[in-house]
Amino acid sequence: MTNPAVDSLDDDIASWHSPGAPQWHYATVTAGKEALRRREVTSEALVAACEAVWRRSNPKLNAVVVSDFERAYAVARQRDTELRAGLVRGPLHGVPFTIKESFDVKGWPTTVGDPAFTDNIAAQHASVVQRLTDAGAILLGKTNVPIYLRDWQSYNDVYGTTRNPHDLRRTPGGSSGGSAAAVSTGMAFFDVGSDIGSSIRNPAHYCGIFSHKSTHGLVPLDGHGLPGGVAFPDINVAGPLARSASDLEVVLSAIAGPPAEAACAVRFELPRCQATDLRQIRFGILPNHPVADVDAEVEQAIVHLGQDLERRGAQVLWNACPSLDAAELMRVYTLMLRASTCGYLGDDAFEAAVTAAGRTSADDMRYASLQYVGAAMRHRDWLRLQPLRERFAAAWRELFERVDVLLCPVAATPAFVLDEEGAPWQRTLEVNGRAQPLTTQLFWAGHSGLCGLPSTVAPAGRTAQGLPVGVQIVAPLYHDLRSIHVARLLEAAGYAFAPPA
Numbered sequence: 001m002t003n004p005a006v007d008s009l010d011d012d013i014a015s016w017h018s019p020g021a022p023q024w025h026y027a028t029v030t031a032g033k034e035a036l037r038r039r040e041v042t043s044e045a046l047v048a049a050c051e052a053v054w055r056r057s058n059p060k061l062n063a064v065v066v067s068d069f070e071r072a073y074a075v076a077r078q079r080d081t082e083l084r085a086g087l088v089r090g091p092l093h094g095v096p097f098t099i100k101e102s103f104d105v106k107g108w109p110t111t112v113g114d115p116a117f118t119d120n121i122a123a124q125h126a127s128v129v130q131r132l133t134d135a136g137a138i139l140l141g142k143t144n145v146p147i148y149l150r151d152w153q154s155y156n157d158v159y160g161t162t163r164n165p166h167d168l169r170r171t172p173g174g175s176s177g178g179s180a181a182a183v184s185t186g187m188a189f190f191d192v193g194s195d196i197g198s199s200i201r202n203p204a205h206y207c208g209i210f211s212h213k214s215t216h217g218l219v220p221l222d223g224h225g226l227p228g229g230v231a232f233p234d235i236n237v238a239g240p241l242a243r244s245a246s247d248l249e250v251v252l253s254a255i256a257g258p259p260a261e262a263a264c265a266v267r268f269e270l271p272r273c274q275a276t277d278l279r280q281i282r283f284g285i286l287p288n289h290p291v292a293d294v295d296a297e298v299e300q301a302i303v304h305l306g307q308d309l310e311r312r313g314a315q316v317l318w319n320a321c322p323s324l325d326a327a328e329l330m331r332v333y334t335l336m337l338r339a340s341t342c343g344y345l346g347d348d349a350f351e352a353a354v355t356a357a358g359r360t361s362a363d364d365m366r367y368a369s370l371q372y373v374g375a376a377m378r379h380r381d382w383l384r385l386q387p388l389r390e391r392f393a394a395a396w397r398e399l400f401e402r403v404d405v406l407l408c409p410v411a412a413t414p415a416f417v418l419d420e421e422g423a424p425w426q427r428t429l430e431v432n433g434r435a436q437p438l439t440t441q442l443f444w445a446g447h448s449g450l451c452g453l454p455s456t457v458a459p460a461g462r463t464a465q466g467l468p469v470g471v472q473i474v475a476p477l478y479h480d481l482r483s484i485h486v487a488r489l490l491e492a493a494g495y496a497f498a499p500p501a
Contacts, residue, residue, distance in 0.1 A: 023186075024041060024045065024046055024049040025049040025050060025052065025053045025185075025186030025187075026186050026243065026499055027046075027189070028189070028242070028243055028244040028246065028247050029092070029095050029189050029190055029242060029244070029246075029247040029250050029251070030244065030246050030247060030250065032046055032094075032095050032189055033091070033092075033093070033094075033095060033250075036083060036093070036094045036095075037083075042076070042080045042094075043075075043076035043077075043079040043080050043083075043093075043094035043095075043096075043138060044073060044076040044077055044080060046076070046094065046095065046096050046138075046189070047069065047072050047073055047076045047096050047138060047140065048073075049186070050096045050140055050186065050187050050188055050189070051069050051072075051140075053185055053186045053187050054067070054069075054140075054141075054187045057165070057185050057187065058187065060163065060168060061162060061163050061165055061168075061172075061181050061185065062144060062159070062160055062161060062162045062163065062178075063143055063144060063162050063172070063177075063178045063179075063181035063182040063185070063187060064098055064140070064141040064142070064143055064144075064178065064182055064187055064188075065101060065141070065142060065143065065144045065158075065159040065160075065178065066101065066105075066108055066109070066141050066142035067140060067141030067142075068108075068139075068140075068141065069140065069141075071139075072096065072138050072139065072140050075138045075139075076094065076096075076138050079093060079094040079136060079138065080094065088136065089134065089135060089136030090134060090135030090136045090254065091135055091136075091250055091253060091254055092132060092135040092136050092137035092250065092251070092254055093135070093136030093137075094136060094138065095136070095137050095138065095189050095190070096137070096138045096139075096140050096188055096189055097132060097137050097138065097139060097140065097188050097189055097190050097191060097192075098139070098140050098141050098142065098143050098178075098179065098182050098183075098187065098188040098191045099128070099129055099132075099139065099141075099142055099143065099179075099191060099192055100142070100143055100145060100175075100176050100178070100179050100191065100192060100193045100194060101113070101142040101143060101144060101145045101159075101178065102145055102149055102175075102194060102224055102225055103126040103128055103129055103142075103192070103194075103223060103224050104122035104124065104125060104126040104129065104223040104224070105122055105125060105126075105129055105139065105142065106122050106123065106124050106125050107121060107122065108121065108122060108142065109121055109122075110122055110225075110226070111156075111158050112145060112147065112148055112149055112225060112226060112344075113144075113145050113146055113147035113148065113149075113155075113156025113157070113158055113159070114147055114148065114156070114157075114158070115157050115158050117226060118158060120226065120227070122223070124223070125223065126221075126222065126223025126224055127220045127221075127222050127223055127231075127255075127259065127260070128192055128219065128220070128221075128223070128224070128238055128255050129223070131254055131255045131257075132192070132251075132254055132255065135254040137254075140187070140188055142178075143162075143176070143177075143178030143179045143181070143182050143188075143191055144156070144159050144160075144162040144177060144178030144181075145174065145175045145176070145177070145178060146174045146175050146177070148341070148344045149174070149175035149194070149196075149199060149225075150175070150197075150341070150344075150424065151174045151175065151424050152171060152173055152174045152175075152177075152198070152202050152411070152424070152438070152441070153171040153173075153174050153177065153418060153419070153420065154171070154172060154173070154174045154175065154176075154177030154178050154181075154203075155418075155420055161418065161420070162177050162178045162181055163181070163418070164181065164206060164207060164415045165181055165184050165185045165207065165500040166184075166207065166208065166415065166466065166467055166468060166500045166501070167415065167465075167467065169417050169418060170206070170415040170416060170417055170418060170467075171206065171415055171416060171417075171418055172184075172203055172206055172207050172415070173202040173203030173204075173205070173206040173207065173415065174199060174202065174203065175193070175194070175199040176191070176193025176194065176195070176199050176200050176203045176211075176241065177203045177206075179191035179192070179193045179200075179203060179241050180193075180203030180204055180206065180207035180209055180211070180241055181203075181207060183207075183209050183241050183242060183243060184207040184208060184209050184243070184497075184499070184500060185499075185500060186499075189242070189243075189247075190240055190241060190242040190243075190247055190251050191240070191241045191242075192238055192239065192240050192241070192251065192255060193211070193238070193239065193240075193241055194221065194224055194236060194237065194238050194239075195213045195236070195237055195238075195239060195445075195449070196233075196235045196236040196237075196337060196340065196341070196445075196449070197337060197442055197445045197446070197449070198410065198411065198441070198442070198444065198445035198449070200212070200213050200237075200239045200241060200457075201213055201410050201411075201445070201455060201457045201470075201472060202410060202411050202441075202445075203241070204241055204410070204457040204470055205410035205411055205414075205457055205468065205469065205470030205472075206411075206414065206415035206467075206468065206470075207415075207468060207500075208459050208468030208470070208497060208498060208500070209241055209242065209243055209459070209497055210241070210242050210243065210244060210245050210247070210248055210456070210457060210458055210459070210487060210491075210497065211239065211240065211241040211242070211248070211456070211457045212239045212240055212248040212252060212454070212455070212456045212457075212480065212483070212484055213237055213239050213449070213454060213455040213456075213457075214237045214238065214239045214252060214256065214454055214480055215237070215452055215453070215454045215477055215478050215479075215480055216232070216235065216236075216237050216452030217232050217237075217452070218237070218256050218268065218454075218478070218480065219237060219238040219239065219252075219255050219256050219257075220232065220257075220258070220259045221233060221236060221237070221238055222259065224236075224238070225344075226343075226344065228343065229343075231259050233340055234336060234339070234340040235336060235337060235340055235449060235450065235452070236340065237452075238255065239252065240252055240255070243497040244488075244491060244496075244497065245456070245458060245484055245485075245487035245488035245490075245491050246488055248456065248484050248487070249481065249484050249485075249488075252480060252484070256268055256270075256480075270478060270479070270480055270481050271478065271479060271481065271482070272481050272485075273404075273479070273481055273482040273485040273486070275485065275486075275489070277489070278309060278312050278313075278314045278489050278490070278493060279312065279313040279314050279315075281314055281315070281404050281405065281486060281489070282315045282317070282402070282403045282404045282405075283306065283309055283314055283315060283316045283317065283403060283404070283405060283406075283407055284317045284320025284321075284399065284402070284403035284405065284406040284407065285302065285303075285305075285306040285309075285316055285317065285318050285319070285320060285406075285407050285408075286302075286319060286320055286321050286406060286407070286408040286409075287299045287302040287303045287306070287319075287408070287409070288302075288409070289321070289326060289408075289443065289447075290326075291326045291327055291330060291443050292330075292412060292440050292441060292443035292444060293412065293431050293432065293434075293436065293440075294409045294412050294413075294431070295412055295413045295414075295431045295432055296432055297413075297414065297463040297464065297469065298409050298411070298412065298413060298414065298469055299409070301460045301461035301463075301469040301471070302407060302408065302409060302460065302471060304461065305407065305460050305461070305471055305490075305495070306318065306407065308493075312493070317402065317403055320399065320402070320403055320406060321399070321406070322392070322395035322396045322398065322399045323395050323398065323399075324391070324392050324395040326443070326447070327365070328388070329392050329446065329447065329450060330365075330442070330443050330446060331365055331370065332385050332388050332389060332392075332450065333442070333445075333446030333449070333450040334367055334370040334371065334374060334442065334446070335370055335373060335374035335377060335382075335385065336374065336382070336385060336389075336450065337374065337442075337446065338370070338371045338372075338373075338374030338375045338377075339374045339375065339377045339382055341375075342374070342375035342376075345375060350375065350376075353371075353372045353375040353376050354372075354375075354376040356369075356372035356376075357372040357373045357375070357376040357377075358376075360372060360373055366437075367425050367437065367439040367440075367442070368425045368426075368439075371425065389450060389451065392450060392451055393451040396448070396451055396453060396476070397476070400475075400476045404475075404482065404486075405473050405474060405475050405482065405483055405486050406448075406473075406474040407471050407472070407473055407474075408444065408447070408471070408472050408474065409444055409471070409472060410444060410457055410470045410471070410472045411441045411444055412429060412431050412436065412440065412441040412444070413429060413430075413431060413441075414463050414465075414467035414468065414469055415467055415468075416429060424438055424439060425437070425438070425439050429441070444472065448472075448474045451477075452477060453474055453475065453476065453477060454474070454475050454476075454477070454478070454479060454480040454482075454483050455472050455473065455474045455475070455483060456472075456473045456475075456480075456483035456484050456486070456487045457470045457471065457472055457473070457487075458470060458471055458473060458487040458490050458491065458495055459471075459495050459496060459497060459498070460495060461495075466501065471490075471495075473486050473487055473490075
């Protein structure tokens with residue numbers, strides 16, 4: 001669809017880069033909201049700004065794979081009319097967004113990248129989508145994912161490959177890779193993804209933006225994935241991706257809360273972090289771990305951040321980590337992760353997993369083997385892992401008596417060059433000049449994710465090649481606003497989003 005507003009914006013984009021000129025496609029949610037209230041911009045113009053970027057950049061990046069700008073403009077005009085009449089639907093009134101392809105949007109397909117589900121048309125919105133639209137946000141489209149959401153790349157046979165806006169040869173991450181690419185380029189003001197294996201955190205790290213993996217159970221996931229899913233699957237959560245830390249809180253407040261049938265009895269009131277200065281935060285710093293070696297450039301970014309915090313007067317505890325057997329945690333996390341996601345397997349694939357599990361020795365700790373054991377696990381065996389998870393959770397609780405947040409890597413490396421050969425567990429990643437199984441970086445996902453802890457990602461620096469490096473800010477259960485607030489303080493100290501070159 002062509003639109004006169006977009007045509008005029010195309011002419012004006014160059015002028016937006018002059019000092020003092022508004023750049024709405026890179027504006028934060030907060031800035032957009034305030035400008036709307038002051039009548040400095042319209043919702044229709046914000047949609048047009050996003051569409052201009054989409055027209056220019058999406059053919060190269062392939063981030064937004066389903067879109068309906070005609071409908072978005074109609075909704076935007078309605079939001080503008082409401083605003084002129086003094087009606088504000090909610091905290092996201094008039095703000096354009098995209099959503100991960102795995103969330104249901106009424107009348108749109110949800111395929112999770114599998115061609116067999118191109119006719120899986122949603123009959124209603126996922127709870128997350130409904131809450132965002134109820135809050136006044138304007139949906140532009142859906143963003144790309146890997147098949148079954150099981151990769152740190154975002155490509156599939158339905159929609160093709162998504163590329164990193166900082167380097168088109170590289171991955172934007174996964175499984176919310178299209179989400180991060182769209183937000184970092186200005187195709188959307190924010191996106192909401194899902195995370196069971198760093199699928200929100202990893203793309204933010206690769207694309208240089210902010211994201212938040214919420215406490216498990218804080219945001220319902222009904223209407224996410226293929227039909228038959230549940231509102232609160234094990235480990236998996238939803239959360240926002242945005243260009244500022246404050247935006248994470250705004251979006252999280254719109255999507256968090258009990259499912260509809262429990263809302264009459266249950267309320268969430270997340271504790272706020274009252275710190276006004278980085279010096280009031282007790283930081284734990286874990287720049288590397290022997291279970292999952294981190295590349296030197298990523299480790300140095302975390303170390304330099306910790307040293308900067310010390311110079312600013314913050315309390316820093318170096319090499320902080322929960323007192324637990326990290327290798328055992330990695331084993332339990334892998335088993336539970338694959339048990340939680342085995343519903344995606346077809347009957348033949350499941351039978352193959354059962355056969356492979358039967359051939360796996362008890363001391364085989366490789367991901368390539370544990371994934372089959374997890375997928376074929378009996379419920380009794382799953383239950384017997386729960387005391388181990390509680391032991392890990394207790395170790396995290398003890399750590400948070402000594403620190404307020406833990407800063408650690410998101411992944412072993414910055415964004416890597418696209419590699420679509422074979423399955424993820426058959427690939428390797430070069431870390432400090434040595435080949436490491438790609439799945440080793442699941443450690444940085446499961447270290448906190450297995451226990452459901454909230455985790456915010458903020459920009460922490462760049463590599464010598466100019467690739468973004470993020471830091472993972474882990475907080476105690478239900479202290480989502482603490483990790484987000486720490487990201488806000490870091491952002492104010494200069495650890496902020498920078499547009500792709």
